[in-house]
Amino acid sequence: MTIHEVLLSLDGVEATYNHAIRALSGVSLTVRTGEIVALLGANGAGKTTALKALSGLLPAERGQIAAGTIVYDGGDVTRRSPAELVRAGLVQVLEGRHCFRSLTVEDNLIVGGQVQGLGRAALRPELERIYTLFPRLRDRRKTAAGLTSGGEQQMTAIGRALMARPRLLVLDEPSMGLAPLVVEGIFTALKRLNREEGLSILVAEQNSTVALRHADRASVLETGRTVLDGPAADLRERDDIKAFYLGFGVGGPAAPAAA
């Protein structure tokens, strides 16, 4: 996969909640076409806030962008509604999955495809595509999403986002609360989409081990500020950096590093 132009860039982004609580105080980040970028940081570092800011979801949480610029596909993100951004190919899978609980798995996917405005017949191959990617969803398609397992819910949420045919898929902690094997399966599927269809991916993770293994580049947030940015391979080597900025060592949470 060749890497082309800048698809998304954040520059010096500051954000607040309720015009008071400062959550971001200088986030810079770029995603180029065809890239997988990991956004790393400990709990509370501002990953979710940054992702909501770039998908236009901050106002829905009573948050504001106080300074900086966010440009997607050459246009200012803050001027567009979330629906417009989705139509332009920027789709986010929210932290905590947020499936439509009382809808079946398949209805979740169908709602995800509504922005494409497809008819019943055209919808079929789109659904098939998701079921091929996540075969477990095919067996569960008539089950209410709220009754499926955590891994199946995550697949449903990702599949729902993919139904909108994104160019940039944004994921907020997809590994949260899932067994390592399930996480691996999900990342493998994402990697495949990236390789075979050139899907660009921005993934926020606390679980840096998994994210760094699959990402091309990574950016590290600490208390609302970008403190590191570079090729994932470089960060993989630097356990000291991981321990210092991410609050835990290789493989999962541990005691905070002595600073």
Add this chain to the structure above:
Amino acid sequence: MEWQFFTEVLVGGLLSGVMYSLVAIGFVLIYKTSGVLNFAQGALLLFAALTFVSLTERGLPVWAAILLTLAAMTGIGAMIERAVLRPLVNQPPITLFMATLGVSYVVEGAAQLLWGTQVHGLDLGIDDLPLEIGGVLVSSFDLFAAAVAGAMVAALTLFFRYTRIGLGFRAVADDQLAALAVGLSLDRIWTAVWTAAGMVALVAGLLWGARLGVQFSLSLVVLKALPVLVLGGFDSIAGAIVGGLIVGAVEKLAEVYVGPFVGGGIEGWIAYVAALGFLLIRPSGLFGAKLVERV
């Protein structure tokens, strides 16, 4: 004989409860999707009934009056959504509730400004004759109202199950943030919901208007819907139906069997007592906020 009398009271109560359900369903539609307890539902109901009656009194045929009223309700719903609720999005529920309280005065005022303040009779052409069914006397008007309510619920159910906007409605009701994230346009869905609530208000307004006369106090039937909502849950159409039936039955049974001991008038407040008692046991209502979740 005693048993037959009991059945008559019970059936009468259940059927009048359907009328409460009708009002409650209007609330549920809006609460489910936008979390707003729409106090203006009663004013909408009054506006619908008053508009319909005034139009027919001016010589319009019934079908034309219904269509025009529906159009007016759609317009009002869209206007409320755009002018009041959209600017207030993300405000705390109490703010939204106060806003709908304000809206209800404006809508009531507009209705009277437009159509005057006199009481109108509304004749739907249904004679309120007692029918005998299986040895039990039933009001034919009540039966008609129940049939209309049933048809409306069936139509709503089909709409939510099989249409694209219906699916969007259920998605928004489940999870607003996720709905935003997948690119649903909440504005469009909310407008559709207010339109649906307007239609429900029209149906309820016509039936209640035929029963009580079309007048200012018609908007007070919202107060009858509150115990229904407490019983059935604010976010469940099935709950609104069952809640309405329970309230109707409790009212009539209490009036007949308990009323004599407390000096009558019990029908006015027993539903609130029942709702209060219920609130203490099950705050989310019979069907409310049923979480589909596996922990």
